Amino acid sequence: MSSETDLRRRILDTTRHLLVQDGYASLSMRKIARAIGYSATSIYLYFENKDALFHALIDEGMEQLYDELKTVAAAYSDSPRARLRALCRRYVEFGLENQEYYEIMFLLRPERMERYPADKYRRARRNLDIMASALADGVEQGVMHTDDPRVSASVIWAALHGTVSLQLSRRVDIRIDRDAFIDAAIDQALRGVLPVEVRPQAA
Amino acid sequence: MSSETDLRRRILDTTRHLLVQDGYASLSMRKIARAIGYSATSIYLYFENKDALFHALIDEGMEQLYDELKTVAAAYSDSPRARLRALCRRYVEFGLENQEYYEIMFLLRPERMERYPADKYRRARRNLDIMASALADGVEQGVMHTDDPRVSASVIWAALHGTVSLQLSRRVDIRIDRDAFIDAAIDQALRGVLPVEVRPQAA
DNA sequence: GTGCTGTGATTAACGGCGTTAAGTAACAGC
DNA sequence: GCTGTTACTTAACGCCGTTAATCACAGCAC
Structure with missing residues (x-):
């Protein structure tokens, strides 16, 4: 249960970080995944x-x-x-x-x-x-x-x-x-x- | 010279039309091209x-x-x-x-x-x-x-x-x-x- | 120990995208 | 008939969001 929340939190934090750093236009699911070291599809386990x-x-x-x-x-x-x-x-x-x-x-x-x-x-x-x-x-x-x-x-x-x-x-x-x-x-x-x-x- | 301007105009008109009809988010070069019956790359002859x-x-x-x-x-x-x-x-x-x-x-x-x-x-x-x-x-x-x-x-x-x-x-x-x-x-x-x-x- | 089930992750794939490079067909001028 | 140019196309690259199928492994029942 704590690990589930953990990755969800990491996704949110990383996304915010990338957003501030590179802007909205260049933000992609694959890029977020790369940044946290997971596959892109993992994000879909926590967000629709x-x-x-x-x-x-x-x-x-x-x-x-x-x-x-x-x-x-x-x-x-x-x-x-x-x-x-x-x-x-x-x-x-x-x-x-x-x-x-x-x-x-x-x-x-x-x-x-x-x-x-x-x-x-x-x-x-x-x-x-x-x-x-x-x-x-x-x-x-x-x-x-x-x-x-x-x-x-x-x-x-x-x-x-x-x-x-x-x-x-x-x-x-x-x-x-x-x-x-x-x-x-x-x-x-x-x-x-x-x-x-x-x-x-x-x- | 008139034909060059013609297609350029058609691209602009079609783009505006699609923009109003389907919204910005769903607008793509390929879609515009499909709508005017040309290949997508033709658009690049008239717009960078x-x-x-x-x-x-x-x-x-x-x-x-x-x-x-x-x-x-x-x-x-x-x-x-x-x-x-x-x-x-x-x-x-x-x-x-x-x-x-x-x-x-x-x-x-x-x-x-x-x-x-x-x-x-x-x-x-x-x-x-x-x-x-x-x-x-x-x-x-x-x-x-x-x-x-x-x-x-x-x-x-x-x-x-x-x-x-x-x-x-x-x-x-x-x-x-x-x-x-x-x-x-x-x-x-x-x-x-x-x-x-x-x-x-x-x- | 063996098998079952569920969980958290993966890989492969689909259909789309913007854009570039290379190619082709029609035609003008010599 | 060759050459160059114009107007356009096809093929391809490397992205994208998302789905389906699969895998590794944990815990548990027997």
Whole structure:
């Protein structure tokens, strides 16, 4: 029983390592097998197929992101606004620091996702819940406003995701300073949830 | 000379067709060749490799997007704010209406992009320029504000790109209405470039 | 000890892929 | 009729994900 788990763990660790080292595009079952010194088909004893292996890795990434966001949220439990800002920053940093991870987590087209819907979605959505609850706290304390917290949290996420995506794919104009860009993006994302009394009507 | 161009065109058209019909993942040189009734190697007479074929397709997509944005911009030449809003909406609509196109244009990791930098970048950046010029006009007329128009245009783009990406990959909570989400995202994106006198300080 | 069963791994194979090298058939110009 | 060129094909290489069949060996029943 321990040996079964052992090889499964080695596969996951090696895959993550190869992913970071060589990128997603060049990753293959045979290459993973070579790296751990087993035959390619051995991997199929522990994972249904390549997708399933990646899904397991995605789950671990979601867990890690969740842990990081949770820690950030705890550090700013008193101020919803500071908390939301810190969460945004941490999200972007996570994406930039874990490029290949971010790619399989959020960039790859999830064609097969319908197969493992419930648990996977639930796990990914916890990350959004942390943001939504910062929003809810802010609304309650009167320092934020939103018509629908779920929608606002998703919109903020979309803005952050776009920021990370463009940065990772190097599509942002090189003349634009990376940090200035990220700061501007976060500022802009947060500006949307300011309380009504100081918020202007939309353009 | 006309026949050379003919097959090249057929390859491009068929590839686009297969892309829309079956998706990027299942597209192969051999499949394209089968569809046009030629051997796979014939494609290499007109395109250096698979990447080059896709780059040509991306260029066409960029051209189409540019045309659409240009048309929108012309229709709202008098009002920078209405223009910017219409541009945002058109961008999102383009992404949602041309899923597979949008995928190869903006979602795929451009590993090889360094090779064809100048023309490709320039072409893609024209789309951003249309937005930036709406911004510049707005600033000039005093109905918008931004510290740096290039940065603001990119930040808006990032927000729109994130919105399209999450929608296309079906990662947005199903309970959130698609149009409401898009409207909220665009509102939020535009809120960041309101003039200073009505804009609150950042959260 | 002999035989049975189950487990964890292997090898061989299938059909696909992108790409290159070599070859062929049709045709233009001399 | 030969030559060179153009437009295309076939054959092949070395990858890929995945499946089927097989092997080595452990533990256990008798």
